[in-house]
Amino acid sequence: MSRTARLLDLLQLLRNRTQPVTGPDLAAELGISIRTLYRDIVTLQAQGADIRGEPGLGYILHPGFTLPPLMFTTEEIEAIVLGSRWVAAGHGDTRLSQSASQALSKITAVLPPELRERAEATNLLVARNRDTSGPVDPAEIRSAIRSEQKLAITYRALDGSASRRVIWPFLIGFFDRVRIVAGWCELRQDYRNFRVDHITSIQALDGRYPRRRAVMLKEWRAAQNIPPT
Template sequence: MSRTARLLDLLQLLRNRSTPITGPALAQELGISIRSLYRDIATLQAQGADIIGEPGLGYVLRPGFTLPPLMFSADEIEAIVLGSRWVAARADDGRLSQSAKQALSKITAVLPAELRERAEATNLLVARMGLAPATIDAGIIRLAIRNERKLIITYRGPDDTETERTIWPFLIGFFEQARLVAAWCELRQGYRHFRIDRISHVEATEVRYPRRRAVMLKEWRAEQNVPPPA
């Protein structure tokens, strides 16, 4: 294993823990000597990794440190390219699509030449398929989800009847032919799914819904028998 790969593995081990881990435990996990571990930690700290701790007490990586893109493997680069292209091609929100393109552009700009060429020449293609156009700004929904705020929507049902709903959105699902927002519906007093292309009006509010998004997501998964992400 190269030293660069070892440093990456060390960072990943620290990122996966929220409590300090001792030097001997880290060295054993990486299959290196304790002296090599101390040198690696010193190298990462010199490169800007906010690792705190000392021999005998353990080490922890403070949140906020990001891995340099040059440490991505070829497979990881292809996964990033494929995911970004999928969002750019399939999102029904212009801002989300543009953001995916910009993010991919920023990543490729700082890659080493070999990986940049591989990213630009990848043979992974995302097909464009027809989606029912949305008449509202889906960015309003995403912002409400991030901030845990209620939304007031006008929704057209399968029978073309429109109703006004106050919902607590917590998830947007991207499917082949439609985009759905999962939410608690005050009118129905239960979890419901709303096709974004059938929402004719959306009004943001500053009212925080009374439950945490993570709690509702867990309940929704149990109710819908949806397994947690891998």
């Protein structure tokens, strides 16, 4: 195990504990000597980790600490790179794609040289997606979801007919060929899924809808037989 990985594991062990844990217990979990543990704790403290220890009580990490250079393992980096490239390759909307590229640049900038090289040289390729944009900007829907805001939409069905709906959006699903917004439909008085590229107009309405999106998401998952993640 590299020293970087060992420090990551130590930091995660401390994050998972709500009560102080003794040095010997930490050393045993990590499979290292007590002297190595003491050195690692000093290293983390020097990096800004608020690790406090008292004789006979053990160590505890106070919340709110993030250590960017040691934040990810190699496989976690690969997962972040793959996910960011997937969004940037056109699988998200324009703003999400741009933000994915910017976020990946910020992440690689704070990685130590060894991990930065792995992130930049990873052999995970994502093919660019075909254009799935429609008449409306999905960013407006995402904004309404965040603020739990009703939307008035004009929706074109598969048969070409159009209807005016008021929906309470709580989720956007990004698929290879389509994007789906799930919401409560006031017209149908039930949960409905709408293809974003079939929404021809959109208007945010004043005020929040009367239910929390987390509750509706749970009910929608149950209705769709989708297990919780």
